[in-house]
Amino acid sequence: MGRLNVDIDDVVLEKAPKNAKYTSPTIQKEILHILANKVRKKICEEVRDAKFCILVDEAKDASNKEQMAIVLRFVDIQGFVRERFFSIVHVSDTTSSTLKKEICDVLARYNLHIFNMRGQGYDGASNMRGAWNGLQALFLRDCPYAYYVHCFAHRLQLALVAAAGNEISIWLFFSKLTTIINLICASPKRHTELHYAQAIEIAHMVATGERETGRGANQIGNLHRSGTTRWSSHFDSICSLIDMYGATTTMLESMVQEGSSNSIRGEAGGCLIVMKSFEFIFILYLMHKIMGITDLLCRALQQKSLDILNAMDLVSTTKVLLQTLRDAGFDLLLANVQFVCTKYEIDIPHMNASYKKATGRSCQQQGSVTVYQHYHYDIFNSTIDFQLEELNSRFSDGTVELLVLSSALEPKDNFKSFKVDAIYKLAEKFYPEDFNEQEMYYLRSQLEHYQIDVIHHESFQNMSTISKLCRGLAETNKSQHYHLIDRLIRLVLTLPISTATTERTFSAMKHVKTVLRNKMEEEFLTDSMMIYIERELVEDIDSDSIIDEFYSIKHRRVQL
Structure with missing residues (x-):
């Protein structure tokens, strides 16, 4: 705690009586509990009477x-x-009724009322998103305006994984990629030899002018393993193999010749044959191109401040770029793949020859399909089509009326989408609890003034996101003049995008509750995580108030 709040360290530990060390587990937990409660109170003060959304996820x-x-x-x-x-709670089971009870108990404990909820963000599990008895359905019965949004990051993961698994050649590629990286990274000795091989390759490329020199350039890298929950980790894995392709093949050749056992030599030989095939190189660079397009969306969905309108914009631009790649990107990709194959002396098939499928029969027997057509239509087009199909299927919220109407608030392109009637309908239809009849009348009047004032005000020109618009209204005090419009903007911003923050919470939990501390009390775990995660709030807490509360507890205990 001293690292987070220097005053606590100075006053409590340094200036305390020398016979009072305050290092016993009970005392430490008391101070920790006081500090965590003050952080929660600060969060409640930040929320005030604002509408809020809950993001929930479970993990072991x-x-x-x-x-x-x-x-x-x-x-x-x-x-x-x-x-x-805000909290982490142990649940006996993950049924929707149990989860709802625990969430309501936590919110009620700190006077956060369910009727102020205006959004729910969960993953796609049936106990969470179920239309009849899922957690979102149970909350909608109590608060019909707490709109549920399926975590965008989970949707993207499901879309990309499903698309990759649907095309057999892509599935085989990722399977082989995992095998190659695991084989190299399984041994520290092989890892060191890989670095040595890469250093030799970089030195040769610098000498021949293939690489430029400079600060931070030409550093030794590592092969990255792909994860199951982050699609962007697959992109990192592909990028690392492309950058270290020459060193990796050199390493595998060394293992084939000097491997310690027949099984290792055989596995290395199999991986080497795969890596030196034209199809592997083609799919490697194809997936590098496709995942380079989707990577921006992957990483954006991990941000805390992303709003739902701009998330949908990123989905739309991702679809456009994928379609552009499909329409005009094949020949450029093929030329790049042929250049790489020539560089590493990999056999390039004749593009006009008949493609021979795994059945052993030539395509002339099955229909005249050339090698060019196979790679263009069976792999390139098919892979991108599956990606687009899954994105269209899982990100269909662009047609939902709530999002369509909300887009009228966007400031991009100098408020090009601004429509008084659409914004009025958004408040009237989706947030009737937040605007009474008289306020609805004033809302239209404010919108008419807003259209002349804010849209043409120099401070609001070239704004691209609705979150920046909200901050701009607050900074210029126009949120007071247009308080009803400001209220509506805040309601739209409250809609959740992803549950990435809850996943970061579980990452923190692994640091707090480890194998050596696996018997940690639940209350102590929650308090520790509160301080560990919300460090910026801990730094602002007045140490004197903590000390006063601590001594007050001690005094009451002595009296008892």
Whole structure:
């Protein structure tokens, strides 16, 4: 705690009586609990009477207990979108009724009312998104305006994984890629030899002018293993293999000649044959191109401040770029692949020859399909088509009326999408609880003034996101004049995008509750994680108030 708040360290530990060290577990837990409660109070002060959204996810801890993380998403008084970790709760089971009860108990404990909920963000599990008895359905019965949004990051993961698995050649590629990287990275000795081979290759390329020199350039890298929950990790894996392709093949050749056993030599030989095939190189660079397009969306969905309108814009631009690649990118990709194959002396098939499929029969017997057509239509077009199909299927929210109407608030292109009637209908249809009849009348009047004032104001020109618009209204004090429009903007910003913050919470839990500390009390775990995650709030806490509260507890205990 001293690292997070220097005053606590100075006052409590340094200036305390020398016979009072305050290092016993009980005392430490008391101070920790006081500090965590003050952080929660600060979060409640940030929320105030604002509408909020809950982000929920579950995971098992080091002791194999099911833990549920609760994160609050809201817009603070300055117009910033905040996602604050609020609690982690052990649940006996993951049924929707149990989860709802625990969430309601936590919110009620800190006077956060369910009727102020305006959004729910979960993954796509049936107990969460079920239309009849899922968690979102149970909350909608109590608060019909707490709209549920399926985590965009999960949707993207499902879309890309499904598309990759649907095309057999792509599935085989990723399977072989995993085998190659695992074989190289399994041994520290092989890892060191890989670095040595890469250093020789880089020195040769610098000498021949293939690489430029400079600060930070030509550093030794590592092969990255792909993860199961982050599609962007597959992109990192592909990028690392492309960068270290020559060193990797050199390493595999060395293992074939000097391997310690027949099985290792055989496995290395199999991997080497795969890596030196034209099809592997083609799919390697194809997936590098496709995943380079989707990577921006992957990483953007991990941000805390991304709003739902701009998330949908990123989905749309991703689809456009994939379609552009499909329409005009094959010949350029093929030329690049042929250049790489020539460089590493890999056989290039004749593009006009008949393609021979795995059945052993030539394509002339099955129909005249050339090698060029096979790679163009069976692999290139087919892979991109599956990607587009899955993205269209899983990101269909662009047709939902709520999002369509919300887009009228966007400031990009100098408020090109601004429509008074659409914004009025958004408030009237989707947020009737937040605007009474008289306020609805004033809303239209404010929109007419807003259209002349804000849209043409120099401070609001060239804004690209609705979150920046919200902050701009707060900074210029126009949120007071257009308080009803500001309220509507904040409601739209409250809609969740992804549950990435809850996943970061589980990453923090692995640091707090480890195998050596697997018997940690649940309350102590929650307090520790609150301080660990919300460090910026801990730094602002007045140490004197902590000390006063601590001594007050001690005094009451002595009296008892």
